[in-house]
Amino acid sequence: MxxxxxxxxxxxxxxxxxxxxxxxxxxxxxxxxxxxxxxxxxxxxxxxxxxxxxxxxxxxxxxxxxxxxxxxxxxxxxxxxxxxxxxxxxxxxxxxxxxxxxxxxxxxYLSGAITYDPVVTTIDENLASKIVWLDCLLTNVDRTVRNTNMLMWHQELWLIDHGASLYFHHSWDNWEEQATRPFAKIKDHVLLPQATQIAAVDSAFRAILTPERIRAIVDLVPEEWLTGHEDISPAERREVYAQFLIRRVASSEIFVKEAVYARSTLI
Structure with a gap:
């Protein structure tokens, strides 16, 4: 299937x-x-x-x-x-x-899926915390009440549209600094009110996203999508993506703290 x-x-x-x-x-x-x-x-x-x-x-x-x-x-x-x-x-x-x-x-295409509506469907706190953690890692600015980028399909929540993530790659000048920054825009996340277990999720997800796992994911990017930049080779550009995520996972307590604080301002 x-x-x-x-x-x-x-x-x-x-x-x-x-x-x-x-x-x-x-x-x-x-x-x-x-x-x-x-x-x-x-x-x-x-x-x-x-x-x-x-x-x-x-x-x-x-x-x-x-x-x-x-x-x-x-x-x-x-x-x-x-x-x-x-x-x-x-x-x-x-x-x-x-x-x-x-x-x-x-x-x-998930035929028959409907857009997630927080007014209609309440997501459990653990799942909400996982998604908030993910979007902090990816610096995903596009999972808000206005545009949730989630679908309900067969009574399960599915994630779509991550194209607004990793916005550091629109300006490569200070990617090292951006890798360890808190993610202030998490305050607008549609699931933040339910995300009560972000710290607990952090420990589990750090164990999963090893440098080897991250490199395996980044290696999926076709080389032709990394070409056309005279200042840096495709291999070097691929390495930046990997290093950005590796560093961000290693310093996740920074974005976790920001997310916990942002949630505290809502309640």
Missing amino acids: SGINNHPYPLRTVQVTRYVTPLREGGSLPALTEADDGFLYVLKFRGAGQGVKALIAELIGGETARALGLKVPEIVFATLDQDYGRNEGDEEIQDLLKSSVGLNLALH
Whole structure:
């Protein structure tokens, strides 16, 4: 079954065969597509918005969440050929497809899933604490009441859309400093009010996210997504991602303290 929570590395690669419909969320214009394996996927285009950086954040963020036992739709690499979307009538979408030829990223489509609504569904304190810890680690600014980026599917909570994570990579100048900073924006996290066990979660998650596990996740990033930077090689750029996360885990007490403080101001 596709869409399950765990899968062996490496990630699968599918060929996109049909553009079903755009999902006009924010400025990234993801789309519901069908692939050659017969499944539907939410496709994230390399030619949209922040380009491959959003795909890198999506990949690292999603697979880190999966490594921690959280539910994430299966992530696959999705290839677009030059003929794909040639008959698309929408000029904006056609331009997006043309600029996204090659390797993109996609998440298994959870048919029938509904957006998590904190008014309707209460998440238990342990799960809320795990997600808050994850988003502190990833510096994910996009899990708020306005945009929860979580789905309820078969009465379980699934995490989606990690493309706004790792925002240090939009400016590489001081990544070492950013790796050990508290995450002040956690105060806006939709699950912070329920996250009473962040300190307990910290100990368990630090044990899971060893440097070896982090490097295995970062190694999933295709080299072609790391090219095009004259100042640093793809290997060096990959190492920065790994070192950022390794250092952040090692100094997690800093962001845990910030999250606990932020929650105390709510109650």
